[in-house]
Amino acid sequence: MSTKAKKHAPVQNNRSPMTAQRSSPAASVARGPVEVGSVMTVGELAEAIGVSAVELIKALIRRGVMANINQQIDFETAAKVAADFGVELVERTPEVVHQEKSLAEIVRASAQEPGAVPRPPVVTIMGHVDHGKTKLLDAIRHTNVAEGEAGGITQHIGAYQVEVQGRKITFLDTPGHEAFTAMRARGAQVTDIAVLVVAADDGVMPQTREAVAHARAANVPIIVAINKIDLPTANPARVKQQLAEIGVIVEEYGGDVPVVEVSAKQRLGIEDLLEMILLVADMHELKANPNRPAIGVIIEAKVDQRRGPVATVLVQTGTLKLNDVVVAGATWGRIRAMFDDRGRKVRRAEPSMPVEILGLENVPEAGDYLQVVEDERTAKEIATQRALKRRAEAAEARVVKLDEFHKGLEIGQTRELRLILKADVQGSLEAIQNALAKLNDELEGVGITVVHAATGAISESDVMLAATTGAIVLGFNVRPDVAARRAAEASGVDIRYYNVIYHLLEEVRAGVTGLLAPETREVIDGVAEVREIFRLPNRAVAAGLYVLNGKALRNARVRVIRDGKVIHDGTVASLRRFKEDVREVAAGYECGLTIENFNDLRVGDQIEFYHVERVPRGQ
Structure with a gap:
């Protein structure tokens, strides 16, 4: 037979029936449910369901999943491909994961356990x-x-x-x-x-x-x-x-x-x-039980060039020991070394003792809980599940918004509106607080709580406090600094701005009663800083700007912000790059600006470019 003939000759008959059966997932014999973790490698799944890794990889490819033998896949993907082989999978959830939401409660409860001692x-x-x-x-x-x-x-x-x-x-x-x-x-x-x-x-x-x-x-x-x-x-x-x-x-x-x-x-x-x-x-x-698996909190964490991920743990309950397998937030590891606050090696850390630990796979975040688990497999599953959960929570995260507050009120989620007040002067702050106190007396079934009130610009600290307490930030004639603005964008904290006390009170009242549905929305186009001042022949004052973020726009409105306080709100008279008029200037570039009927510009002032757009009610 010629080479060409061999190439086109049928080959199906050269394979044994057993070989054909192995290559066809549908031909596999169905069996009872197989328990697997929430995440596993292709090799681990192949071993669990009793097929070769090669056949499993082929089945994954048929489903559009390109994976090698050491690549991890989630439970949902594993369940679908296992079904192709007639195998049902059951997800094994470690008991510790069920307790994740109540780790703080476990710490508090340990103070009441029989073995609890003063800490x-x-x-x-x-x-x-x-x-x-x-x-x-x-x-x-x-x-x-x-x-x-x-x-x-x-x-x-x-x-x-x-x-x-x-x-x-x-x-x-x-x-x-x-x-x-x-x-x-x-x-x-x-x-x-x-x-x-x-x-x-x-x-x-x-x-x-x-x-x-x-x-x-x-x-x-x-x-x-x-x-x-x-x-x-x-x-x-x-x-x-x-x-x-x-x-x-x-x-x-x-x-x-x-x-x-x-x-x-x-x-x-x-x-x-x-x-x-x-x-x-x-x-x-203050008490804790030292005779239980340790639970602690990450105080600091970093990557050391020589030692890898390093974290400081404050043990809250139990005793942390050398070689313990731990989960810290969305990472895990085995404790290879522990050091006290004086750099001395220690083998154990009891409640309220801070120690620096080595052996984690990645760097956890400050505030993450650390807990001791039974083995590395459990630790890996918990860490992976937490990582997936955090990604899902980040996508669904929603903080309190004033125009959505009444919806939460109707379904019983909250009965308290928490506010953080920042104003330009103490007199305005006191007037707003007194007015809110009277409004609080008028409203039935809902409490208005001022978590924090102070004068000055809205700071990053204010945004962090709002994020942790579920509060709304109200600014009266003040604006957020750059760090606060970024923090608010990242956390979704609702910051609202006012220059008339009556408008502030009416919006709070409308938010509580469910009548607040603004028809306009303010959009910040960009922020620039005044780097230089120029006196023009016509007695106008031009500012040399450096655009910090967003864009400086010729047709936008502008606010002049000095020390966090709004000192002017107006329109752009001219916007130039060198000697040419321009419509916009992007972040990272310099430009010249004059403002209609305003000449009191100083070096260091921030210029906020914004516009107001109409939106459908309820958005």
């Missing part, structure tokens, strides 16, 4: 910038470390422990309410006590108010540390009076908030502060 309190330092938060942390750290060890503390793991009267206190070395709220945003309630630092010479400042709002939102007890009492201008009595004005009533005034006067610089009153922390901790009876 060290976890403390966060909060307060206004330059009031001495970091210096206070340094003073606490060095006051309670032996002289010979003080110079050796170079390990920064985001938390550390000090010993007082034979007992330990854990401090989160991330001063400020931003880090505190970032972890709360992921559902982790780490802090037991908040120490509010207020400078004796400066008093209550905007960030002091923010810190109080964040601590109250987390329902965390507050201890006030009045710092810098060594200064000749120190006035602790004035600080206590100012605290009372923002609702923080100290014990001296008949309240329940303890006060300790300290000097971080002179290291005065540090021991008194530590003793007060222990006293407050005793009042709250």
Whole structure:
């Protein structure tokens, strides 16, 4: 037979019936359900259903899935291709995954278990910038470390422990309410006590108010540390009076908030502060069960060039041991090494102890829960399932919107409208709060709660607080800074702007009663910064701009924003690139701008280009 004849000769008869049967999925004999994980490799699935990997890959290709033997596929795909071979799959869900939503509840419940014992309190330092938060942390750290060890503390793991009267206190070395709220945003309630630092010479400042709002939102007890009492201008009595004005009533005034006067610089009153922390901790009876699989929270995480993914874990319940298999958020691993806050290797970490761990596959996020599981297979399945779940939640995430609030009210999702107020001046802020209080009395069945109110620009911290508390941000004659705008876009927080108090109140009322359905929507086209000022012969003032994001548009309206406050709202008179008039200028380029009937431009002002568009009601 010629080569050509051989090529066209039929070959079906050269295969045995058994071979033909193996190559046809439909010919496989059906059998009972096979239990598999939520994610598996092609090779693992082939072994589970009893077919060759080659035949399974062919079946996947027929379904349009290109995969090799080591590639992972999800349960849905696996179930469909297994059905081609007459095999039914059942998804095996690890028991720990069912508990994922209640990890925080498990931690709280462990305090009531028979094996529960007292644990060290976890403390966060909060307060206004330059009031001495970091210096206070340094003073606490060095006051309670032996002289010979003080110079050796170079390990920064985001938390550390000090010993007082034979007992330990854990401090989160991330001063400020931003880090505190970032972890709360992921559902982790780490802090037991908040120490509010207020400078004796400066008093209550905007960030002091923010810190109080964040601590109250987390329902965390507050201890006030009045710092810098060594200064000749120190006035602790004035600080206590100012605290009372923002609702923080100290014990001296008949309240329940303890006060300790300290000097971080002179290291005065540090021991008194530590003793007060222990006293407050005793009042709250902090306990945990060390005799169970560990659950903790990721405080910090990073990639080290030499050691790979490194994470700081604060153990909340149970005892974390070397070689434990753990899941941390959407990643997993086996603990290869653990270090304490002084860089010493340790083999175990009990409740409230911070440790740095090595061995995770990837970097988790701050605020992720870490839990010990039985084996690597379970850990891998949980991590994969969480990753899939997070992607789905990110796609479906929906925060509170004022024009959708009434829908949630009707189906019983909420009975409280939470607001964050930012205004240009204190007088406007007080007027709005008083008006909202009267509106709250008028509305039946719904409460209006002002989570935080302050003057100044809408900050990233305000957006984070809104995201964690389900609040809506209302700005009166103020705008968000660049960081706040990005945070709001990422989280979907609803920010609304007003320049007439009546309009603000009417929109809040309409949102609660379900009548709010705006016909117009404001769209921000771009933001630019004034880099230079030019005086023109006709006495007009032109601004040299650098476009930060979006586009500068000739036919847009503009707002001039200075220190977060809107000082002018008008229209563009001219927009130029070099000497030519242009319709638009993209981000990253420079241009010249004049504004109709407005010449009070300064270097550093932000110019916001926007337009208003009509939308169907209900959108």
